[in-house]
Amino acid sequence: MEEKKTKQKYALVTGGSRGIGRAVCIQLAKDLDYNLLINYNGNKEAARQTLKEVEALGAKGEIIQFDVTNSDAVNKAFDVWHETNKDAIIEVIINNAGITKDGLFMWMKPEDWHSVINTSLNGFYNVTNALIQKLLVNKYGRIINMVSVSGLKGTPGQVNYSAAKGAVIGATKALAQEVAKRNITVNAVAPGFIKSDMTAELDEKELKKMIPANRFGEAEEVAHVVSFLASPKASYITGEVININGGIYS
Template sequence: MKYALVTGGSRGIGRAVCIGLARLGYHVLVNYVHNAAEAKTTLDLVRESGGDGEVLMFDVADRQQVVKALEAWEKEHPDEYIEVLVNNAGIRRDNILALMPDDDWSRVLDTTLGGFYNVTQAVLQGMLFHKNGRIINMASVTGLKGMAGQANYAAAKGGLIAATKSLALEVARKRVTVNAIAPGFIQTDMVEGLDEEALKKTIPLGRFGKPEEVAALVTFLVSPAAAYITGEVISINGGLYT
């Protein structure tokens, strides 16, 4: 049995990634923090695709929750390890920096960067021991080029990109690859409230991306064909930023 953990797997890109990994034969661990019903829907879709999985509830920003949940999973699966980790969980709290509440700054960084640290460190030892693993971090075009009103989000995603490059150097000799994906505007809950028609005009391909298109890139990076790719940041943004 091959296991893959997708944080923030209950909706949007995370859900599409869970389904894509299930089709590759992975037993998918669907992480969520609030919406158990949506996580259950993702698991149902995983099963409809011919795969299987389970749901894991924890807040990636809460180190104690992460450790408790993953230690419990390891006790139930003493001879198994998580081979694929997709650090997808993230939130937006947009505002100009001059007016940004302290909590909006901290919460965004704690979820993306703190979540990366908490979850990755918890599963990394198994990958290193078995000399096999794939870590994929969901960054953003904002982490590459910045965006007004998203200093917190840009800092979090930019930091995730830097961490990706550093960790890739640390674990390459153990045959663990670490890459980041930087989506542009993708049709998910994360773009709610944005002016889609106006933004489409800024995208050379003239449309928002689909979660399944991002998931297809994840499944490629997980596949044996991508075994020589590590420390990279791959954009998928319709030509918005190159």
């Protein structure tokens, strides 16, 4: 009798080329037995660097290019990927891609509203919807959505970002209930101020006064939680939003 071929198992990280996304890829490579699928939109060199760091840890991976806001591009990229990786399954989806276009709401341009909503909320839909059927058939999966303290308490100057992340939190809780019977968990991780490209322009000295822990967090501190949620150990945690913010909001 022919032996059944074991499927190659992958974890996808959108926006995996830099910042929290890169830290997540590296942590997954250290902790879990997955091949990494590192998504990037524009910065191929940064994605390659992430892959290099993953491979240095003895893990396997590859980079995949698509813009999460473009559903046709997302579907096409996955169709091509599945065609060339017939014995592979993406078991873990980490929706990390996000952008900010901060400014007071009264002066907010339509493109600044739409681009932020498109990346976080529609990006979550485009990527997760393209892959969820395979998770349901497989009867196993982990979906982890990167949200923000802004989506929980709202942040002035970030009405667009707060709206986008708040919507993803609602979607996380609803989808978790739809797919739990199939052994698929859906959770969100809500970082506060984390040292990254996205927060490089912020006045850390001034802002840390409002953080009980009196410092910005490190990307690795977020990555540890994501790695745990992506593991079999987190099988009874679903529909949850886990704050990583040094005590700003709970």
